[in-house]
Structures are given as structure tokens and as C-alpha cells.
Amino acid sequence: MTLDADTLYLLALIVGLELSLVLVLIGRLLRGQPGLRHWALGMASAAVGGLAVGVPGEISTLVGSGLGYLGFGLSWVGARDYFARPRPLWPMWAGLVVVELAAAVLQVPESAVRAVCVAGACWSGAIAWTFLRNPPGRVGIGSRVAGSLFALLGVLLLVKALLPPAGEAGPPVWQQTAEPLGAIFFGIAWVFVVVGLASHRILTRLRDAARSDGLTGLLNRRALREDGGGVIELCRRKGRPCAVLLADLDRFKGLNDTHGHAAGDAALRQFASIAAASASPGDVVARWGGEEFCFVLPGASRERALRMAEKLRGAIARSPIPLGDRSLPLTVSVGVAWAKGPDLVDLKQLLERADEALYRAKEDGRDRVREAA
Numbered sequence: 001m002t003l004d005a006d007t008l009y010l011l012a013l014i015v016g017l018e019l020s021l022v023l024v025l026i027g028r029l030l031r032g033q034p035g036l037r038h039w040a041l042g043m044a045s046a047a048v049g050g051l052a053v054g055v056p057g058e059i060s061t062l063v064g065s066g067l068g069y070l071g072f073g074l075s076w077v078g079a080r081d082y083f084a085r086p087r088p089l090w091p092m093w094a095g096l097v098v099v100e101l102a103a104a105v106l107q108v109p110e111s112a113v114r115a116v117c118v119a120g121a122c123w124s125g126a127i128a129w130t131f132l133r134n135p136p137g138r139v140g141i142g143s144r145v146a147g148s149l150f151a152l153l154g155v156l157l158l159v160k161a162l163l164p165p166a167g168e169a170g171p172p173v174w175q176q177t178a179e180p181l182g183a184i185f186f187g188i189a190w191v192f193v194v195v196g197l198a199s200h201r202i203l204t205r206l207r208d209a210a211r212s213d214g215l216t217g218l219l220n221r222r223a224l225r226e227d228g229g230g231v232i233e234l235c236r237r238k239g240r241p242c243a244v245l246l247a248d249l250d251r252f253k254g255l256n257d258t259h260g261h262a263a264g265d266a267a268l269r270q271f272a273s274i275a276a277a278s279a280s281p282g283d284v285v286a287r288w289g290g291e292e293f294c295f296v297l298p299g300a301s302r303e304r305a306l307r308m309a310e311k312l313r314g315a316i317a318r319s320p321i322p323l324g325d326r327s328l329p330l331t332v333s334v335g336v337a338w339a340k341g342p343d344l345v346d347l348k349q350l351l352e353r354a355d356e357a358l359y360r361a362k363e364d365g366r367d368r369v370r371e372a373a
Contacts, residue, residue, distance in 0.1 A: 009051070012180035012187075016047025019187045023194060033198050038078030043187060046071025049116075050183070058104075061112050065103040068116045069096055072123035079130040079146075082197065095119055117161035124154030142196035149189055156182065213287040215265060216272035224286035228296040229347045231284055235298050241340035243305035244347070245295035246354035247275070247312065250331040250366040252291040259323060266321050267291075267330055274315050278308065294351070302338045302371075309334040309369040317367065331367035333358060338371070 023040035027033060049067030052060045073092035080087030099119050103112035131147030163175070211223035219227065228244075235242040249255075249267060256264040268291065275293055279285045284296040297305055313332055320327035335358030337350045344350075353372035361370040 008177060008180035012183040013047050013051045015184045016043055016050075016187050019191050020044035020047065022191055026195065026198060030198050030202065033201060034084065035078035035082035036194065036198065038074045038081060039190075039194060042071045042074035042078060043190070044071075045074060047187075062100055062103050065099055065112045065116050066096060068113075069099045069119050072120045072127075075150075076123050076127050076130070079127050082201075083130065085130070095123075114161045117157040121154040121157040121161070124150045124157060128154065142193055142200050146190075146193045146197065149186070149193060153186060213272075216268055216287050218272050218276065218293070219284065219286035221286065221289055224284060224288065224294055224296070225347065228284045228286070228294070231282075231296050231298045232344065232347050232350065236344045236346075239341060240299045241301060241338065242344055242350070243295075243297040243300040243302070243308075243336060243338040244350035244354045245297070245305065245309050245312070246288065246335045246337075246351065246358045247271075247293045247295070247309075247332050248334075248358055248362070249291040250333055250362075255328065259328065263321065263323055263328065266323070267328075270319060270321055270330070271316060271332065274319060275312065278312050278315065294354075296347070300338070305336050305338050306369065306371060309336050313367065313369055333361035333366050334369045335359070335361055336369060336371045 020040050020043040023036055023043065027036035027040060030036070045067045049064045049069070049071060052064030052067060070092070073095065077087050077089070077092070099112075099115050102115040128147045128149075128151040131143045131150070160179075211219060211226075213220045232242050234240075249271060252264065252267065255267060268287075271293065272287070275285050275295070279295065280297075282298055284294075284298075286294050288294040295308070297308065300308070313334055316330055316332045320329050335354040335356065337353035337357060339345070339350060339353075357370040357372040361368050364370065
């Protein structure tokens with residue numbers, strides 16, 4: 001059975017609307033996934049716009065051109081949302097006005113389609129750039145596939161815009177067959193890519209949740225062993241020094257018993273906030289367990305490690321915990337271990353030495369810094 005051109009275009013419309021519905025359903029199942037809503041609207045808008053342009057009449061040409069153009073603009077908005085990047089809407093609306101004016105002035109459906117193709121090629125390039133400019137490790141292969149897909153679409157749209165006029169006989173048979181089949185292929189491929197992008201985002205969130213402490217947002221013990229251990233191993237191979245700080249909130253059990261767990265949680269969150277702000281790029285900061293926190297400082301000299309510990313101690317002492325109409329004082333004891341060259345073995349060794357120094361800080365009266373022997 002041979003399908004004529006009208007049937008193929010109708011099939012492309014139906015498939016486009018069905019795929020839009022698939023994206024909507026994916027968005028409802030995976031709530032909070034950025035970009036899905038605009039991608040679904042973009043696909044539906046482009047599909048309906050393609051059908052409207054084929055209907056005789058000036059109004060249908062204007063409506064179809066506008067919807068086809070909006071399909072690309074909404075897809076760009078979705079891509080920007082996915083990466084949490086700014087997405088000013090004025091270029092999309094300004095371009096829509098230009099396309100509609102061109103369609104109204106030309107009053108020829110084929111010319112209106114060419115205008116939409118040129119605009120769509122520009123938007124496809126912008127979408128491809130949004131996907132391809134991001135680091136591969138951040139988004140996985142799905143981003144590169146999406147960028148390549150839209151780059152190819154942009155090239156094909158430019159080719160269509162530059163094709164010679166069809167004439168009274170209409171476009172050649174190969175073009176009438178290739179365009180709807182190409183639209184179907186792109187729609188199906190795009191939905192698969194969207195599923196991959198959403199899956200990658202979910203897996204990334206799960207991985208981050210498994211590596212972070214739910215209360216403070218810092219790395220947890222497991223992540224510290226992985227990241228901190230890797231940092232120390234790298235320092236050992238390159239002959240660089242490394243320091244470990246082990247900090248413990250003073251009298252934390254008494255704080256919990258006297259003022260409740262809400263006050264204890266507030267103390268932990270406040271310490272974590274100050275600790276994260278005190279760290280330098282490349283430092284590893286984690287909640288070691290309970291009220292203990294650990295810092296791994298790659299490349300740190302002995303002086304820098306002690307200075308960092310004292311800076312942290314002072315910042316905590318100057319930051320009482322707000323509790324209703326009053327505030328509670330908070331102090332911290334810090335143990336510091338530093339090693340270089342053959343003395344730098346692994347994370348376990350530095351942690352043990354830092355723990356011994358922390359014990360001495362507690363024994364000496366708390367709210368102080370002690371260095372491992």
C-alpha cells in the first residue's frame with residue numbers, strides 16, 4: 001500500500017500530538033523535571049502549526065506560521081530551563097512578530113513556510129548550543145545527542161528554505177515523502193532523548209542524595225571516604241602535603257538534652273554553613289558523624305591548616321545559635337593532622353592522628369585547636 005502526501009502529513013501530525021502527550025505523561029510521572037512542560041508544548045505547537053499551514057486561507061497561514069515558530073521557541077525555553085540558565089522571552093516574542101508580519105506581507109503559504117524554516121533553523125542552532133556547551137560529565141551522552149539532533153534539524157530546515165519554488169505542480173514526490181517521515185523520525189528520536197535526559201537527572205539526584213548528609217547538605221561519611229581518600233592519594237603521588245581537620249561541637253549532648261533536638265539541628269546546620277563558607281576550592285568538607293565534621297585540605301601547609309582551624313573556631317564562637325528571643329553560645333574543638341612525603345599514608349592514618357589531637361583539645365578545656373604530634 002502506498003500512502004499519498006496528504007496521508008503522510010496527517011500521520012506526522014497525529015504522531016506529533018501523540019508524542020506531545022507522551023511528554024506530558026512523563027512530566028506528570030516525574031514531577032519537578034525542568035524543561036518537560038515546554039518541550040511538550042513546543043512539539044504540539046509545531047505539529048498543529050504544520051497542519052494549519054497546509055489549509056488554504058490567509059488566516060490558517062498566519063496561525064500555522066505562528067504556531068510552527070512558537071514550537072521552536074518553546075523548545076529553546078525548555079532547554080534553558082533544563083540547565084537552569086536564564087531564558088529571556090523577548091527574543092521569542094519579537095521573532096514571532098517578525099514571522100507573522102512576513103507571512104501577512106507575503107500571503108503565500110510556501111513563502112511563510114520558508115520564513116518559519118529560517119527562524120526554526122536559528123532556534124535549532126540556539127538549542128543545539130545550549131545542549132553542547134555544557135560539560136559532558138555534567139549531563140551525560142543525552143545532552144550531546146540532543147545537541148546533535150537539533151544541529152541536524154537546523155541544517156535540514158535551512159536546506160528546505162533554500163530549495164527552489166515548487167511551481168504549480170507542487171513539491172517533488174521525494175520532498176512530499178521525506179518531510180513528514182523526517183518529522184516523525186525527529187519526534188520519536190526527541191522523545192527518546194528526553195527520556196534519557198530525565199533519567200540522567202533522576203540518577204544524578206539519587207547519587208547526590210546517597211553522598212550527602214540530609215540535615216546539613218555536606219558530604220556524608222561515605223562520600224568523604226571516596227573523595228577525601230582520592231584527594232590524599234593524589235597528594236601522595238605528587239609529593240604534595242595534605243591536612244585533615246576533625247572538628248567536634250562542644251557540649252552538644254547537653255545542648256540537645258536541655259534545649260531539644262531542634263536546637264541541636266540548628267547548631268549542626270549553622271556549623272555546616274560556616275564550614276562550607278570557610279573552605280577553599282578543592283577542599284573536602286563532610287559530616288563525619290553526630291556532631292563531628294571533617295575537612296581534607298589538599299596541598300595545605302602546616303601553617304595554613306592551623307590557620308584554617310583557628311579561623312573556623314573563631315567564626316563558630318562569634319556565631320551563637322538564635323533560639324526564639326535569645327541566643328545560645330556555640331563553641332568547637334578542632335584537631336589538626338598534617339603530613340607530607342613518606343609520612344602521608346592514607347585518610348585513615350590522618351583521621352586517627354586528627355582524632356588524637358581533638359581528644360587533647362577536649363581535655364585541655366574545649367574551644368581550642370590542637371595539632372597532632
